[in-house]
Amino acid sequence: MLIIGEKINTSIKDVKEAVLVRNESLIENLAQNQKLGGADYLEVNSGLRVSPEEEAADLEWMVPLIQRATGLPLCIDTAHGLVLERALRLHHGKAIINSISGDIDRWKEILPVAKQFGCDLIALPSDRKGIPSTVTERIKVAERIIEGVAKEGIVASRLYFDPLVLPISSNTQNGLLFINTLKEIKRLFPEVRTVSGLSNISFGLPKRTLINQSFLVLSLEAGLDAAILNPMDKNLMALVHSTEAFLNKDPFCLRYIEAFRNGKLG
């Protein structure tokens, strides 16, 4: 599974402070530690600004800093084409853009930039009416997105679909709705990949890590290709290794054994 490290996000207090005062070492350490934990990509976000200009300046500071420290490609989380373009100009390798949805008005500034820089895209099967509450409706939005981006010259294999996870605390159907949407996406659109964040599922419940772990294992079995998570969480990463070995995604269990040798199985 592709691991996208979630920790460089200004909704986290330390990161917010670091971005505001341009504290290089905090961001560098966070980037390196996530790489050490097993991240393949690092997410980067600056949601603390009011103007896109300022947000772009934050990313222009962070993108080269993180890439110098790790050499990893980035997953850039922004809603603005302008921010994206300025971040990508400084980015090396193939970035992932987080995200587009079925709200076509919002694509207009994102897709040309995605095409220009050859990025992959995370796509959410929601639209202006909200997050559909059935598998069928989500699949319809997914179809619309695949057709829409194809018209702009972006092939489906560049998409990571997020089946969309809502907390089970607000509705206990939300877990199965996620798994069933995931399986249906894999069945109908075998060329696209799938991605999800892990922590939404457990909002509002005690011992959230337990729910997140169950969610990770079952999602892996259902075919989840990538996860946005905290790679510094040793238990979680150990569970990725053991589950992948179990699901025949780790020939000869070599990655599992290697993780053991590197002290990554706890």
Place this chain on the structure above:
Amino acid sequence: MEILKSIEDALVKRSLNEVKELTQKALDQKISPEDILNKALIKGLDTIGKLYESQEIFVPELMLAGMAMKEALTLLKPHLEKSDVPPVGKMVIGTVAGDVHDVGKNIVSMVFTGSGFQVTDLGLDVAAERFVDAVEKEKPDVLALSCLYTPTRLAMKDVIQMLKQKKLRNKVKIIIGGAPIDQNFADLIGADGYAPDPPSGVKKVMGWLGK
């Protein structure tokens, strides 16, 4: 009165059927609906809020209590209307433009309804004009704005600015909430306040209304 205490306890236990049955029983015994509301249900909900804050109960239990409260209020409503008791307060709530997340907003809406507020829920992706129209027409005491998606929180500022333009800003208190929101942001855009969770939102609004 013993039955009022039983209703309060049943609500604190989140026992939906018991709250309903006991509320009906109290009405049958000719206990005043104001007493049932103020001396049993609101008291019980206050305890629920404290239990939630101290993490002794969790979101699903908060929602169950809200549902029990709503059921009890449905029973009380015809009686309260007869005796001309106004709602605790009037609230207009919605998720701001560009944002389609309504899980949190729905929980807040339910907890305020349960606390005796008359809540008008405008839904999600609500344009600033619709909030302003609702403030003009419904004359709520409180306007509650929600968002989950960071870029859309700026739409909250648009709502407040439009209210100012229409000279409606001082007619309504504004409370905001959602994952990317904090007190700083509330101050920055000129909202009256921010609440991190539904019970503390109720507490804050009750304070504003002097209840």
